[in-house]
Amino acid sequence: MLIGHKKQWDFLKNKLESGQLAHAYLFSGEEKIGKRTLAKEFVKLINCLSAEAGKSPGQESCGICRNCKDIENESYVDVLMVNLKNDKQEIDISQIREALLFLSYKSYYGSFKAVIVNGAEKMNFEAQSCLLKTLEEPKGKTILILISPHPETLLSTIISRCQRIKFYLVDPKEIEYNLVKMGESLPAGRQEKIAHDLASFCSCKPGQAIELFLNPDKLKEEQTTLQELVKVINSNLALKFQYTKKINLDGNNTKRVLEILQRYLRHLLFLKTGADNLTPKDFFPEAADNFKNYSISKIKEVLKLLEIINAQISLTNANPKLALEILLMEM
Ligand SMILES: [Zn+2]
Incomplete structure (x- = not known):
């Protein structure tokens, strides 16, 4: 299910319908906002067995045919799908070679062969160089989708050979609407309240909102x-x-802690600027006295530092423990 990103969706759908699909796309934008979901939905649309799939503007695949389910x-x-392997720090050349070999075979069903590289910034230099050769000489009905929150770290020659599609934060009302639909088994009142609170709690990121909506334990843990x-x-x-x-x-846990901290700081910012309606107060502890003394510019400053630290942990071998210490010392 797609939440938001209608422009991006219709753009790709039009290209597909007019036979003008590019060989390579680069989806960029913050984490957990729906880039990967849209990529998967799009390849479902290409392969869906239902005659109704994508007929009207904005319409998606059927989601229930054999092909949709398999995708x-x-x-x-x-x-x-190419993902970072669990025990690895980077996507290496062997994974990209495998993907290129996959693309070189004819489609089993006579449609497009598609490769989706999730977290493309994790490809090391050799992997990127290997990929570049294919981008220079694309063959037949193939589509490559690179997904990355940090595309600036990719080789510029890769970026220039991909059509770039940017993704933006999603309107919380749209997230709320979809969460309510998703949770139709919950009692109506409760479902609407949680959906409303989560949509703003998750900073307009549908992926994150769905994750917490479906896992109450995870929300409690947060x-x-x-x-x-x-x-x-x-x-x-x-x-x-x-x-x-x-x-x-470990890197993941630090990222999680930093994300939670980021949410809290945004919450404080909303309170400070009088935009109380944009933040679910029940989800946060009462602001402590020294936070009340924080100025808006101080909160913004720490948020900026947090962003830099987050990027460094994602992209380099920065020590997560040290990074968190530096941040806590700033506060
Ligand atoms: Zn289908």
Whole structure:
């Protein structure tokens, strides 16, 4: 299911219908806003068995035919998903070679062969160079979709050979509407309240909102982390160091903690600027006294630092523990 991004969707659908699809696309935009979902929905549309698929503007695939289901489960023979492997730091050349070999075979069903590279910025230099050769000489009915929140780290020669499609944050009302539809099994009142709160809590990112909507335990966990974090921010340096030592600081967990912190700071910013209606107050602990003394410019400054740190953890081998310590010292 697609939430938001109608322009991007209709653009691709028009290209498909007019036989003008490019060989390579680069989807860029923040994490968890729906780039990967749209890529999958689009290859479903290409391969859907329903005669009704994509007939009217904005319309998606049927979602229930064999092909749609196989693509959803990532087991469809003509579509290959390339992801960062669990135990790896980067997407290496062997994964890209495999993808290129896949594209070189004829489509099993006579349609397009599609490769979706999720987290394309994780490709190392050799992998990118290998990919570049294919971009220079694309063959037949193939489509390559690179997905990345940090496309600036890709080789400029790769970027220039892809058609770039940018994704933006989604209107919370649209997220709310879709969450309500999704949760039709919940009692109506409760469902609407949670959907409304989550849409703004998740900073206009549908992927994140869905994740927390479907996993109440995860939401609870986030709130516990947030409470702990707020306590730590208000404590002395020694306790801050203790905290960074205590939490299991692999890259992913730090990213999670930083994301939660980012949410809280945005919440404070909304409160400070009087935009109370844009933030779900029930989801956050009461702002502590020293936060009340924070100026708007101070909050913005820390948010900016957070963004830089986040990018460094995603893109380099920056030490997550050290990064979090630096940030906590700033506050
Ligand atoms: Zn279908």
